[in-house]
Amino acid sequence: MEDRRQHSRHTPELQLEVFDLHTEKRLGRVVDLSTDGFMLFSNCPQVADALLECRLVAAQAVEGVSEVKLGADCLWSRPGADGQHCWAGFHIIDLAEDQAAALEVLLRHL
Template sequence: MEERRQHQRRRTDLTVEVYDRHTGASLGRLADLSSDGFMLCGAQVPAADSVLECRLVPLPPLHETGEIHLGADCLWSRGGQEGQLGWAGFHIIDIAEDQAAALEELISHL
């Protein structure tokens, strides 16, 4: 499979929860992150081709980095089997300049 990512994704040992900004529903937890995308795992991951406004929330909070708000397009999604987590890959499509700076700060902690 051809690699199309422009930025290397970094796996995270930090706990970063991802929430839908409109409903507050948990979308899952970050598995990896780059400045242009992320992969998450969760009990009920969004469907492919979903466009969502997300909140990325580091736990415990990092002093320099609060919540990060961004828009993301779900490129692919694989639900888990009974009792297992599902996975989904996202491309970041909308992020304000200050939020992009916060995202880079979060990436520096990975």
């Protein structure tokens, strides 16, 4: 399978949780991250082609950064092998300049 990513992904050693920006509902845990997107491991199914405004929240602040707010498009969603979890891939589509800088800080520490 051809890898079309423009930026390498990093598996976070730092725990990153994803929350819906408006409802504050926990959506899952980031299992890999790049400047372009992330893969989410979730307890609830995600909808492919859905747009999401969310917060990536670090368990511990890094260089003063504890969260990144962004908009993302769910490119795909698949059930986990156990039938109780879900994997989903998101493309980052909206990221303010200050949030892009915060994301770069987190990426340096992964």
